[in-house]
Amino acid sequence: MSDGALTPPVSARDHATGPDDAPVTLVEYGDFECPYCGMAHPIVKAAQRALGSQLRFVFRNFPLAEAHPHARLAAQAAEAAGAQGRFWEMHDLLFEHQNALEPQDLVGYAKSLGLDIPQFERDLEAGTYAKKVRDDFRNGVRSGVNGTPTFFVNGDRYEGSWANEEAFIRALGEAARRAGRNVRTTAGVTEPSARQSDNPNAMTP
Numbered sequence: 001m002s003d004g005a006l007t008p009p010v011s012a013r014d015h016a017t018g019p020d021d022a023p024v025t026l027v028e029y030g031d032f033e034c035p036y037c038g039m040a041h042p043i044v045k046a047a048q049r050a051l052g053s054q055l056r057f058v059f060r061n062f063p064l065a066e067a068h069p070h071a072r073l074a075a076q077a078a079e080a081a082g083a084q085g086r087f088w089e090m091h092d093l094l095f096e097h098q099n100a101l102e103p104q105d106l107v108g109y110a111k112s113l114g115l116d117i118p119q120f121e122r123d124l125e126a127g128t129y130a131k132k133v134r135d136d137f138r139n140g141v142r143s144g145v146n147g148t149p150t151f152f153v154n155g156d157r158y159e160g161s162w163a164n165e166e167a168f169i170r171a172l173g174e175a176a177r178r179a180g181r182n183v184r185t186t187a188g189v190t191e192p193s194a195r196q197s198d199n200p201n202a203m204t205p
Helices: 035-054 071-083 087-096 103-112 117-126 130-142 165-178
Strands: 015-017 024-030 055-061 150-153
Touching: 015 087, 024 035, 024 165, 035 055, 035 087, 035 165, 055 071, 055 130, 071 087, 071 103, 071 117, 071 130, 087 103, 103 117, 150 165
Parallel strands: 024 055
Antiparallel strands: 015 055, 024 150
8 A cells, every 4th residue: 555655656658748847747546427526627727727837747547436337438438539649638528528428428529539430439349448447546546546536746645625726726836846946827926835634535436
């Protein structure tokens, strides 16, 4: 069991957006059907806008299949889209349409992205990316993840409140400052943030 450190570290196998040399790497273990992850989605987007090139964002799958029966296939759909170069577009569509994650819905999203639909359907039917999703989940467990969303900032578990957008962005800016770069976000120069205790990420798998 992890002591709060990300295991394994971010590597080429991960889906990442933002510069590789950004001072802050934010990793989310998430579930496409989880309502809390749906709440976190626009907050992460706001953080990306605020920090710009100072932030690299990584998403890892952690489908809580017993609670969210569509989450595992949705994760595989994101991976299948990723194999065609459209992971982040599918990622966004899934979070924006959490109440429509049936197989036909996933195919519809793939069509809207201009994917190779026969290949996409074959990948879902064959479970081509099921192992990748399982590996993400197991690595999440190794990292101490037991609910979604769970965030890691520069390899350490984030224990503050992601639900407070301003505090979350301020904490990320402070992480960038500690990494040796002063960052100005849309809210102004970053300041150290107090830890929050209302993080609703304690869902049980």
